[in-house]
Amino acid sequence: MDIRHIRVTLDGRAVDATLNDSPAARDFAELLPLTLDLEDFHKTERVADLPRKLDTSGAPAPAQAKAGDLAYYAPWGNLALFYRDGPAASADLLILGHLDVGADQLGRAEHITVEAAPDPAHPSHDPRPLFVEPPSCGHARRARARPC
Template structure:
């Protein structure tokens, strides 16, 4: 599935992987979320509910541009820098264009919807 993120008036495309977490996230769309910075590597937001982690690895090593769910806290993580391996982190998508990753660093709000 392809997504369209709107960040600061700019459109950013992303693709979801074929996982239970990605399918569960897609079922929540469209979403508008307020973002906060976390550890200088990611923007995070609370989700309306926890997502399925069926079949997910115990840990993931996030890269810039990854869309992820942090199961222990139940939040969305949008990585604008490479992160560290994290237990409970489930990567379920990625930004399509590497040039768009920098937009995440200062984003305060994001609108996420299916691409049409």
């Protein structure tokens, strides 16, 4: 299964994270970058509303969420970060990936930022556009653009 690396920041602290290659995870990646406010749900997960529902076609077999899992709850269209193991497997809960972070940090997180990350196989390729501040005009511009 193809693993997609993402940049995740929880309350200003970077954590390692990956997405799986499911249709829902690929659709989630299309929403990036995202910054979301998190709230507690059942003392098991932190949740946030996504800007739109994700594609759930071709979803893999249901699996129980484990601490550190990044998941999508299809009926409500929200993102879930589990800091404790979740309930029994459900077809409504799709695992999107995993965060390599302790349960304490996940359980206290109030804000999450998720961005695309460079492909580790090609570290020189960074998918984010590069912006610089030119010295004379004060407008952000692409690095390869001509000066103002």
